Amino acid sequence: MSSRRRRLTPARGLLAALAGAQVAYGSGGRPRSPAATRALVGLLTATSAAEALEARGARHGGLVLGAAGGLGFATELIGVRTGRPFGHYAYSEHLGPRVGGVPLLAGAAWAMMARPAWIAAGWISRRPAARIPVAAAALTAWDVFLDPRMAREGYWTWPGGGRYEGVPASNFAGWFVTGLGVFAAAALVDPDAPDCDDDGALALYAWTWIGEGIANTFLWRRPVTAAAGTAAMGAIALPALRRRLT
Secondary structure, three states: HHHHHHHOOOOHHHHHHHHHHHHHHHOOOOOHHHHHHHHHHHHHHHHHHHHHHHHHHHHHHHHHHHHHHHHHHHHHHHHHHOOOOOOOOEEOOOOOOOOEEEEEEHHHHHHHOOOHHHHHHHHHHHOOOHHHHHHHHHHHHHHHHHHHHHHHHEEEEEEOOOOOOOOOOHHHHHHHHHHHHHHHHHHHOOOOOOOOOHHHHHHHHHHHHHHHHHHHHOOOHHHHHHHHHHHHHHHHHHHHEEEEEE
């Protein structure tokens, strides 16, 4: 193991800080302030960006985040106006400044988990024809945790409701379809199979899976979200970790 891999890098430091911040956020009592949520989104985005730049550089790692943020934000602009592809929803002011009814932080939300999903999918299959839909599923699986909590706390609303914790199935179909576009772009700018240099991205995906499962089960008392999110992300995280460790 090289000295480069042993030393504390900015990405590793940010990942440790993120873990501590998420524990504090989850266990700090209710209500959690919008400012705290915005800060956590910023820290998660910074962690993902630092990891991508360290592992793959601006041309490959950075472009995956840029493609995800840009395509995700553009799709959100269409979504709030037309109800497609996610269904009819609206953002509140809690996530900060908005353009066309969409918070600027929405782009960050798409970007911050895109590379972890892409790397996790790459451990499951290296063929683009399989890796792209697996990565889209990995990103959508994270939203199984995210959307119920954020809607419940007033960051956005689903006027028509939905069968899964008030969220319609169309939302997850929209995430998957948008993810296909995001990862088709990722396959062009970062097509290489993952290796040990990408462990930070896989760790971020696995930590999110474990942390969200624990928080929803024991801290927030949301058993349906805990079970569904743990199963969804686990379907990606477990085989990816198994492939990485064998």
